Amino acid sequence: MSAVDVLGWAGSALLVYSVLQSRMLRFRVLNLAASGALVVFNALIGVWSMVAMNAALCAINAWFIVSLLRRRSTGTAFEWVAAAPDDPFVARFLGQHGADVARFWPAARTLPTLDVAPPNVLCALVLHGDVTVGLVVAVRERDAAGAGAWELLVDYVIPGYRDYTAGSLIYSPAGPFAARGAQRVVSTGVVAASVRPYLHRAGFALDGERWVRAL
Structure with missing residues (x-):
């Protein structure tokens, strides 16, 4: 198995693991890491539609992480x-x-x-x-x-x-x-x-x- 294959499998496994999380911040961080790995993997094999989708997921997860951390620090979540x-x-x-x-x-x-x-x-x-x-x-x-x-x-x-x-x-x-x-x-x-x-x-x-x- 090549390094590229390992990256693809690892990213996919991390993506599945992320959706099992009950805590929102942990879910978003793991999902961001998985999406980032899959951006690289799909770019290496030339599947550009999946690159675009995972890049969009990275942006969405990053936005939610920043929003969550901001609300946590200001106490406005509750x-x-x-x-x-x-x-x-x-x-x-x-x-x-x-x-x-x-x-x-x-x-x-x-x-x-x-x-x-x-x-x-x-x-x-x-x-x-x-x-x-x-x-x-x-x-x-x-x-x-x-x-x-x-x-x-x-x-x-x-x-x-x-x-x-x-x-x-x-x-x-x-x-x-x-x-x-x-x-x-x-x-x-x-x-x-x-x-x-x-x-x-x-x-x-x-x-x-x-x-x-x-x-």
Whole structure:
């Protein structure tokens, strides 16, 4: 098999692999790489119609990548709406994604029986356009020293939308915590190892055994 054949097969395999991705940024980056490889392959064998098609795909993918990164950095990809832990929409979201939510945030298992007065609980659904893509739940810290502080129980976004970094909205002046006058958010429970990089990117810092985010 020649090097040109290897390039063609590799580009085709990468193209197929790219469409299996649930995360949009990963899909676009892999699809861009595959299309670029196929541009070179088809140019080498002289199939110019396929060169044109894959070049167009490269341009489309590049545009979406730039757009996604811009929206991620500005926090404009998401909106949020206030809810309650026993809200039917929250129940439906947990019915669909509860197992995955609990895998990252074990406290999610207690939400259906959460016994906290409404003023002391924050619950928000995260939206991307018309799609409900995430859930945030926190409770006000009980000790006097925790005035203005909220304990984070859940900060979850479904896999296909994690590249947008919802934390840029959730913990911003336009987010649900600022709307409740929070001064800081802490995570004191069990935090999955896979969640820690996200908390770090969202501005949390490890303080002893707690993750703390000043607002």
